Amino acid sequence: MRKSRITFIILGCTILLFIIVNYYGRQDIRRKFLKFNNSKIDGKLVDVIHGKGVVDIVVNNQKFTFAPSVINNKMDFPYFAKKGDSVYKAAKADTLKLIHNGKVFLYTFESY
Structure with a gap:
């Protein structure tokens, strides 16, 4: 009895x-x-860090975490x-624009 307790x-x-x-x-x-x-993000990527289901990006010495989804690109963001x-x-937009090699790619993200 004592052991099961x-x-x-x-x-x-x-x-x-x-x-x-x-x-x-x-x-x-x-x-x-x-x-x-809630942040306005405008600048160049300093770092892109892939995590479990989320991506950390560093822009203008600020680190942001989000879970990207693809809109017009077949490649995953990270x-x-x-x-x-x-x-x-x-700020409060539902789309992140990535400018890669002169082309614009759009990504949405999961809301929490």
Whole structure:
């Protein structure tokens, strides 16, 4: 009886810990998205960092995180965008413009 009770407590604590970590992870993603969404981005890419489902870009010494979707380009943003390419997004806009080799490519992104 005592052994099953300890197992039940450990299992309950593990589930509770998972829920807490998941909650704060989602809050962090939402905070980063709101920074990206509310910012006007206009400049050259200093860095493009591919993560799990999201991309970090550095423009004008500011880091932005977003989850891009393709509109008019068959290449995924993190594999297509290169350092030195220009990007533009108005504050609260739903489209990011990437200027790569003189051509404009449009990307939308996931909202959180």
